[in-house]
Amino acid sequence: xxxxxxxxxxxxxxxxxxxxxxxxxxxxxxxxxxxxxxxxxxxxxxxxxxxxxxxxxxxxxxxxxxxxxxxxxxxxxxxxxxxxxxxxxxxxxxxxxxxxxxxxxxxxxxxxxxxxxxxxxxxxxxxxxxxxxxxxxxxxxxxxxxxxxxxxxxxxxxxxxxxxxxxxxxxxxxxxxxxxxxxxxxxxxxxxxxxxxxxxxxxxxxxxxxxxxxxxxxxxxxxxxxxxxxxxxxxxxxxxxxxxxxxxxxxxxxxxxxxxxxxxxxxxxxxxxxxxxxxxxxxxxxxxxxxxxxxxxxxxxxxxxxxxxxxx
Amino acid sequence: xxxxxxxxxxxxxxxxxxxxxxxxxxxxxxxxxxxxxxxxxxxxxxxxxxxxxxxxxxxxxxxxxxxxxxxxxxxxxxxxxxxxxxxxxxxxxxxxxxxxxxxxxxxxxxxxxxxxxxxxxxxxxxxxxxxxxxxxxxxxxxxxxxxxxxxxxxxxxxxxxxxxxxxxxxxxxxxxxxxxxxxxxxxxxxxxxxxxxxxxxxxxxxxxxxxxxxxxxxxxxxxxxxxxxxxxxxxxxxxxxxxxxxxxxxxxxxxxxxxxxxxxxxxxxxxxxxxxxxxxxxxxxxxxxxxxxxxxxxxxxxxxxxxxxxxxxxxxxxxxxxxxxxxxxxxxxxxxxxxxxxxxxxxxxxxxxxxxxxxxxxxx
Numbered sequence: 001x002x003x004x005x006x007x008x009x010x011x012x013x014x015x016x017x018x019x020x021x022x023x024x025x026x027x028x029x030x031x032x033x034x035x036x037x038x039x040x041x042x043x044x045x046x047x048x049x050x051x052x053x054x055x056x057x058x059x060x061x062x063x064x065x066x067x068x069x070x071x072x073x074x075x076x077x078x079x080x081x082x083x084x085x086x087x088x089x090x091x092x093x094x095x096x097x098x099x100x101x102x103x104x105x106x107x108x109x110x111x112x113x114x115x116x117x118x119x120x121x122x123x124x125x126x127x128x129x130x131x132x133x134x135x136x137x138x139x140x141x142x143x144x145x146x147x148x149x150x151x152x153x154x155x156x157x158x159x160x161x162x163x164x165x166x167x168x169x170x171x172x173x174x175x176x177x178x179x180x181x182x183x184x185x186x187x188x189x190x191x192x193x194x195x196x197x198x199x200x201x202x203x204x205x206x207x208x209x210x211x212x213x214x215x216x217x218x219x220x221x222x223x224x225x226x227x228x229x230x231x232x233x234x235x236x237x238x239x240x241x242x243x244x245x246x247x248x249x250x251x252x253x254x255x256x257x258x259x260x261x262x263x264x265x266x267x268x269x270x271x272x273x274x275x276x277x278x279x280x281x282x283x284x285x286x287x288x289x290x291x292x293x294x295x296x297x298x299x300x301x302x303x304x305x306x307x308x309x310x311x312x
Numbered sequence: 313x314x315x316x317x318x319x320x321x322x323x324x325x326x327x328x329x330x331x332x333x334x335x336x337x338x339x340x341x342x343x344x345x346x347x348x349x350x351x352x353x354x355x356x357x358x359x360x361x362x363x364x365x366x367x368x369x370x371x372x373x374x375x376x377x378x379x380x381x382x383x384x385x386x387x388x389x390x391x392x393x394x395x396x397x398x399x400x401x402x403x404x405x406x407x408x409x410x411x412x413x414x415x416x417x418x419x420x421x422x423x424x425x426x427x428x429x430x431x432x433x434x435x436x437x438x439x440x441x442x443x444x445x446x447x448x449x450x451x452x453x454x455x456x457x458x459x460x461x462x463x464x465x466x467x468x469x470x471x472x473x474x475x476x477x478x479x480x481x482x483x484x485x486x487x488x489x490x491x492x493x494x495x496x497x498x499x500x501x502x503x504x505x506x507x508x509x510x511x512x513x514x515x516x517x518x519x520x521x522x523x524x525x526x527x528x529x530x531x532x533x534x535x536x537x538x539x540x541x542x543x544x545x546x547x548x549x550x551x552x553x554x555x556x557x558x559x560x561x562x563x564x565x566x567x568x569x570x571x572x573x574x575x576x577x578x579x580x581x582x583x584x585x586x587x588x589x590x591x592x593x594x595x596x597x598x599x600x601x602x603x604x605x606x607x608x609x610x611x612x613x614x615x616x617x618x619x620x621x622x623x624x625x626x627x628x629x630x631x632x633x634x635x636x637x638x639x640x641x642x643x644x645x646x647x648x649x650x651x652x653x654x655x656x657x658x659x660x661x662x663x664x665x666x667x668x669x670x671x672x673x674x675x676x
Contacts, residue, residue, distance in 0.1 A: 051511035190357040195593040224584040261512040263541020268668025270544040275516040
């Protein structure tokens with residue numbers, strides 16, 4: 001899997017051969033993620049797309065160590081964070097990697113004021129010396145995400161959906177992380193609000209140079225925000241490359257079907273369009289037999305040699 | 313084109329909800345009509361009142377909701393010769409249950425997991441409506457359920473009949489819900505965000521499925537959605553809703569290629585465009601108004617950079633643009649200043665028309 005290493009910059013996050021299994025019973029194990037490798041450079045946005053059940057959320061949760069990975073290695077900022085971590089490594093991880101969740105109502109404590117929700121991270125890690133400093137940090141961050149300082153004393157239910165997601169972003173940002181894992185963070189929002197949140201995330205990235213792992217199923221939004229994209233299906237990373245490479249030369253039939261299924265808001269084209277059909281069972285492709293093949297540049301496809309000859 | 317036959321007419325519908333915080337005027341004077349065999353889309357953000365309007369048509373408003381005024385007229389064929397026209401708002405709840413719900417108007421909800429009963433096998437859930445509405449004998453209902461499952465593209469129908477909802481994938485579940493909705497041969501199908509909970513690949517398959525069935529059965533469909541891609545794919549006519557009112561309505565081509573309301577401009581601009589590499593997405597500033605407060609003037613005015621003085625005082629009426637196209641904005645008043653489409657949107661529409669072969673089809 002060395003070929004998947006980036007050659008120019010030292011990557012911020014590197015995932016090598018990650019597997020995540022969930023034993024359900026003695027006989028049955030759900031293999032949610034199988035042999036996934038990718039990297040994220042500092043200041044870059046990596047989009048993970050796939051249908052529900054493809055394992056994209058599991059990857060995000062395994063990276064931030066909400067799960068214990070079954071196999072494989074995860075390097076974050078030069079440290080191995082896949083196995084047992086010492087206290088120092090764990091502290092670094094908990095500070096420098098943050099997560100934004102899908103449903104802003106479900107992930108904010110309804111009985112805490114927004115100020116306390118946002119400050120929880122700096123409370124735990126003792127990042128301030130006085131209460132005055134704490135409230136300054138909170139109002140700074142509120143300002144940054146486009147909320148007003150007086151919002152600090154309100155409760156989550158007093159906000160609209162878009163504002164709540166801003167609180168979720170503020171909570172992640174206050175730690176000044178190097179990587180934010182955004183798990184479907186805009187899918188629960190309305191379209192006009194989605195654009196606001198995505199623009200905000202881009203602005204923050206330009207200002208602070210953090211990296212995003214952007215997990216979503218909406219390809220048009222992923223295309224818009226990501227520098228590079230990984231396509232997942234049934235736990236396998238099938239294709240990865242820059243946004244340009246994936247969208248203009250999709251190689252894997254699954255990627256092709258995914259891209260052909262993006263609704264085009266142009267009625268004259270859309271009415272005549274039929275999505276390319278793809279069925280893993282009848283396609284004759286065996287994901288487990290394939291390995292990553294380089295197409296060009298940073299564009300890799302998971303397949304066997306024979307399959308590759310048929311596709312390119 | 314055959315003669316248009318209206319099967320559903322909604323006139324000046326007003327709905328409000330009593331909440332602990334006060335009265336929410338969720339729907340403020342909605343007009344809507346659906347013809348036989350036609351697909352009508354209602355587009356809007358959450359809270360714009362699109363689902364509430366649909367629920368009023370089905371007579372399934374929440375308990376704290378009241379209909380303050382308006383008319384919902386629905387007509388159907390009891391037998392091929394006998395056409396019946398009914399006022400849904402004058403009917404008793406039991407009557408609607410008996411004669412309309414599920415039988416004449418069926419609804420597909422957003423989340424297939426919550427609209428299916430987890431304790432009953434799916435086959436039985438498809439048969440339920442037929443047995444209840446038409447007293448269909450069990451054997452016949454079973455045969456018909458099998459037929460429906462094949463119609464919605466479920467393989468191994470016989471085996472799947474006995475499955476419980478949790479044993480099926482999301483796309484399969486939504487197919488079952490559609491099969492249930494079609495079981496009693498309704499004349500109108502209301503799809504409330506039918507594909508929002510599904511992935512893009514399955515989404516297009518479900519939409520194509522509904523289109524196919526629609527052609528076979530002369531079914532009218534109302535789509536409630538916030539996804540303009542879905543609208544572009546399926547709809548004949550589009551109604552754009554904002555803060556409980558329809559602000560623009562027209563054919564798909566009217567709304568996508570010649571939008572007139574600034575809110576529609578915003579919606580169209582805010583979509584990520586696969587054709588260009590813009591650095592920033594357009595956003596509509598601000599957020600939708602709180603309908604707890606009484607709205608004076610145009611509800612969209614605070615977010616509208618083209619707002620006129622009159623917008624803060626008087627609510628704009630619907631201005632007719634063509635036979636099929638109308639919009640509620642003062643910008644269309646003969647004495648209003650001339651406002652052009654935002655430049656990026658104009659370019660984008662121009663490009664969409666070119667790519668779609670709009671001019672060629674217009675020339676024919």
